[in-house]
Each structure stands twice: as C-alpha cells, then as structure tokens.
Amino acid sequence: MxxxxxxxxxxxxxxxxxxxxxxxxxxxxxxxxxxxxxxxAVVLVGDNPASAVYVRNKVKACEQHGLSSTLDRLPATVTxxxxxxxxxxxxxDPAVHGILVQLPLPGHIDSHKVIETIASEKDVDGxxxxxxxxxxxxxxxxxxxxxxxxxxxxxxYDIPVAGKHAVVIGRSNIxxxxxxxxxxxxxxxxxxxxxKTADLSFHTKSADIVVAAVGKRNVVTGDMLKRGATVIxxxxxKNDEEKLCGDIDFPSVNRxxxxxxPVPGGVGPMTITMLLVNTLESAERAAQM
Ligand code: GUN
Numbered sequence: 001m002x003x004x005x006x007x008x009x010x011x012x013x014x015x016x017x018x019x020x021x022x023x024x025x026x027x028x029x030x031x032x033x034x035x036x037x038x039x040x041a042v043v044l045v046g047d048n049p050a051s052a053v054y055v056r057n058k059v060k061a062c063e064q065h066g067l068s069s070t071l072d073r074l075p076a077t078v079t080x081x082x083x084x085x086x087x088x089x090x091x092x093d094p095a096v097h098g099i100l101v102q103l104p105l106p107g108h109i110d111s112h113k114v115i116e117t118i119a120s121e122k123d124v125d126g127x128x129x130x131x132x133x134x135x136x137x138x139x140x141x142x143x144x145x146x147x148x149x150x151x152x153x154x155x156x157y158d159i160p161v162a163g164k165h166a167v168v169i170g171r172s173n174i175x176x177x178x179x180x181x182x183x184x185x186x187x188x189x190x191x192x193x194x195x196k197t198a199d200l201s202f203h204t205k206s207a208d209i210v211v212a213a214v215g216k217r218n219v220v221t222g223d224m225l226k227r228g229a230t231v232i233x234x235x236x237x238k239n240d241e242e243k244l245c246g247d248i249d250f251p252s253v254n255r256x257x258x259x260x261x262p263v264p265g266g267v268g269p270m271t272i273t274m275l276l277v278n279t280l281e282s283a284e285r286a287a288q289m
Contacts, residue, residue, distance in 0.1 A: 149270030162187030
C-alpha cells in the first residue's frame, strides 16, 4: 500500500471506558451492599455553558454506575467565603467521598484557595498541593483524571512508554504538568512544550508520543510527526460549524501517526471514567477495604 494511504489505529475512549466502568459499577455495588455508597459532590459556580455540560455529564455518569452525587449550582455572584464554607461542610460529610469544584471560577474567587480548602483525601481531581506533591514524589493518592485516563489508554493499546520520547504540549495544572509527571513515572523522556516554545515541530518530530493539551485547533499537523507516533488529543474546541473538535488536525495526523485519539470519543469519556474510579477508590479507602 502507498505509505500515504495508511491510517492510524484509533484509540477508542468510549469502548475502553465501557470496560473500566463495568468494574466501577461492580465495586460501587459492593460498597452499597455495606451501606457505604460512594458519593461525589459537584459544585458549579456561574453559568459557563461548557462547564454546565461537563458537570451534567459527570453527575449523569455517577447515576449510571451506582455512585450517588449531588450538584450545587451557585450563582456567579457567590462570595468566596460562602463557597469555602460550603466546601468545609462537604469535607465533614461522611457520605461525600469526592468533592469537585468545576473550573474555571469567576475572577473574584481565588481558585487556589478553593482547591486548598477541599480535604486532600476527598480531592478526586488531584489538584490539591498535597496530591500534586504526592504525585511529584512518586506516591500518588489521586491522579488528575485526564492524564490518568491517557495513561490507561496507552496501556490498553500496548503502547510502550519506558525509554520513549514523549512531548506534552501545554503546561496547565489540570493536564500538562501532571501528564508530564505520569509519563516520567512510567519511564519516558519527557519534553514539555507550551506557548513560548520557539520551535514546536523540532520537538514533536522526534516524539514517540505527543499529547496535545492546548485548547487551540490544529496545533499538531501530520508534517510535524515521526511516522508511527502515538498522538493523544486532549483538546475540546469548536470548529467553524460549532462542532466539537480537538487540538490536532485529525486528517493529516491520521496519515502519519500509528495511533491517534478522536474527538469526540477519545480522551473526553476517559476523563469522566477516571473521576468515577477516583471517587470509588476514595470510598473504598474510607471503608478501609
Ligand atoms: N475544568 C476543566 N477540566 C476540569 C477538571 O478536570 N476538573 C475540574 N474541577 N474542572 C475542570
């Protein structure tokens, strides 16, 4: 076959999620049988439409897999003190095993302060400094959901990581930084690129694994890649037709990569799956199973 006619293997986040969620359902049922149903408390501040969709999907996934969930919708005008006080109540509630405050928060609220107020043993996002530090020092309690999901995808498709060159594009606390740490923990040589990187394709051209987590369309194109590379697309953008699209130029990447994740149907469902896993494991720890 003409080399340019080859297509990458699609990493199916929906299918992989289905398998992982079956296990979550079983373990959640076992906890419920002991009177300890795993519980997730979600907080949404304001009315950012994208955040509202994400939050709804998280709550729905809990319902579908035997976890209980609550959703606090607070107005954009809520004070920081009110939000912190609500979080402290959740910290004390034994029915709550996971607390998730959807980001971004309105400008008058200090998101660092909010995250640090969540009890670290209920911080299922893994954003608290105690959890970020635990991840950095190799003893993670909660791995941030999106990078954790990406590691599960690499494993499920037998994509080698140890000794490979991984390029992470993006340096956010939610994805880029923890992604780099998890790849490092798995033995990759990791390069972190970002908006100030002078020559992105210099780095991506030697990468075996590229993770694009920028929030901008067409950041990675096929000509920037080594043939056979694995490309993970964490992006959630809208194209000109208002349809969901990722950070990569899928058609050109698909002709060069060995494996690629689609948007939708790739990383997105895995993020929610790993949130269920983190909440379940938190409940199991609380029950000392
Ligand atoms: N906003 C975008 N992604 C996330 C996430 O994983 N967790 C929270 N809390 N907010 C987000």
